[in-house]
Amino acid sequence: MEISTNDYRVWTEGSTIHYEGTMRLSGTDAYAPILEAMNSILAAKPELITLDLTSLQFLNSSGINLLAKFTIEIRKQPEVGVRVLGSKSIPWQSKSLRNLQRLHPALELTIS
Amino acid sequence: MVEDYGNTAAVNGADARRFALKLMAEPLELSWHHCGVTSDFFGEYFSRACDGSVDAVDARHSISYMINEILENAIKFRKGGNIDITGSLEDGTFELLIRNRIDAGTAESFKAHLAQLLEREPGELLLERIEENALNPDSTGSGLGILTLMSDYEAKLGWSFASEHVSEGVELTTYASLRLS
Numbered sequence: 001m002e003i004s005t006n007d008y009r010v011w012t013e014g015s016t017i018h019y020e021g022t023m024r025l026s027g028t029d030a031y032a033p034i035l036e037a038m039n040s041i042l043a044a045k046p047e048l049i050t051l052d053l054t055s056l057q058f059l060n061s062s063g064i065n066l067l068a069k070f071t072i073e074i075r076k077q078p079e080v081g082v083r084v085l086g087s088k089s090i091p092w093q094s095k096s097l098r099n100l101q102r103l104h105p106a107l108e109l110t111i112s
Numbered sequence: 113m114v115e116d117y118g119n120t121a122a123v124n125g126a127d128a129r130r131f132a133l134k135l136m137a138e139p140l141e142l143s144w145h146h147c148g149v150t151s152d153f154f155g156e157y158f159s160r161a162c163d164g165s166v167d168a169v170d171a172r173h174s175i176s177y178m179i180n181e182i183l184e185n186a187i188k189f190r191k192g193g194n195i196d197i198t199g200s201l202e203d204g205t206f207e208l209l210i211r212n213r214i215d216a217g218t219a220e221s222f223k224a225h226l227a228q229l230l231e232r233e234p235g236e237l238l239l240e241r242i243e244e245n246a247l248n249p250d251s252t253g254s255g256l257g258i259l260t261l262m263s264d265y266e267a268k269l270g271w272s273f274a275s276e277h278v279s280e281g282v283e284l285t286t287y288a289s290l291r292l293s
Contacts, residue, residue, distance in 0.1 A: 024148050024180065026140075026188075027253055028245075058173075061181055065245055065254035072246040091173035095264040102239055 001037050008056075010034050015046035020055040023063045031066045038070050048081040049074060053097070057090055064096055068103060075104040086111040113275055117226040120270035123289050128202035129161050135183075135195040143187045150197065151180035154208075158201050162292060166204055171292045174265055175199070175206050181257035182286050186212040188253075189222075191281045207289040219273050219282040226271060234262035265290060 002011040008021035017038055025031050041049055051067070053059075059067075074082045084100060086093035088111055101109050131154070135146055155176030159168045179197070186195050189212075196211040214222070229237060238259040245251050261267040270287040 022148070024144075024184075026144055026184075028251060058176070058180075060177075060184065061256040061260050062254045064260060065242065065256050068242040069246045072243070089169070091170045092177060096260060099238065099242070099264070103242060 001040070003034060003037060010037065012037065012041055015041055015044070015048060016050040016052055017041060018052045018055070019059075022058040023056065024058065024060045025062060027062050028065070031062060035066055035070065038066075039073065042070075042073060042077070042080065045077065045080055047079075048083060051082070051084045053093060054085050054087040054090075056093075059092060059096075064099070067097075067100060071100045071104050071107060074107075078106075081106070081108070083108040083110070088112060115223065115273045116270065117223065117272075118230055118270035118287075119268045119289070120272050120285075120287050122207065122287075123205050123268075124200040124202040124207045128200040128207070129158075130198065130200045131157055132196070132198040135197065137190070137192050137194065140187070144184075147180060147183045147187055150183060151176040154179050154197075154199050158199055158206055161201055162204070166292045171206070174290055174292065175208075178206075178261055178265065178267055178288055178290055179208060179210075181261055182208065182210050182288060185257060186210050186284075186286070189214050189218050191215045191218075204292045205289055206292055207287070209285060209287055211283065211285045213278065213281045214284050215281045216275075219275075219284065222271075222284075223273065229258065234259050238263045261288065 008023045010019050074080055084097060084107060086097050088094060093111055097109055101107050133150060155172040158175050159172035162168060162171050191213050193213040198209045200207045241255055241259060245254055258269060262269060268289045272285040274283045
């Protein structure tokens, strides 16, 4: 699966979802196809889902809502683990990703 | 009549470095694009104006995120007319002022929302709002912009609603400031 525009790219490899570029979509509706792709990974109930955000330079608050919503969906399925990979060189990640862990303490967050 | 919520006092003085821009009313999709370009431009412009004690990468991002979130709201809720954006920088404090027109109904519901929001701890409210959004599949907006700015960026925000001397609707001025480090 791949969703790609001039500004961003989201694609999956096994149970890893990669995000790249700048995502400033206009709201929940605009993010819906991406959420759908993420939910299809969750539907297969893998042992571990990895969200690789290390190349996602910018995400607006509607996009943060998308990640949070998905985290809550995973939280409902205790048999599915989740790991979020971030980068120290991308400031929004150190500021906002900890909220995902507050929503779901079992979420493994690595910002390196 | 003017009604103020939050921090509406100017922080930066007359000697601050200043840059102002006016966005005309355009179709939504084009305005959305202008929003991103404008945020990035202000981030780049003011982060380069910071002295060496400030982390320029963090400043560029934080300024850009702050403008993007407030400008997204201004574009979504504006009732025609231009959007005025003024940024200023002095002694490591970036200050933003965004002015646009909204209709009276939007102003009233926004005031009620702000009154509730300002009484609470923003970090707690952010998580509550996320949980509410997850339960409500029909919600179209996330409402997280202001909360992430207050909670994750420690931005100081204020709103001023003026209904006099405005030909139609309410003039909303959003104030935001950020201590860069």
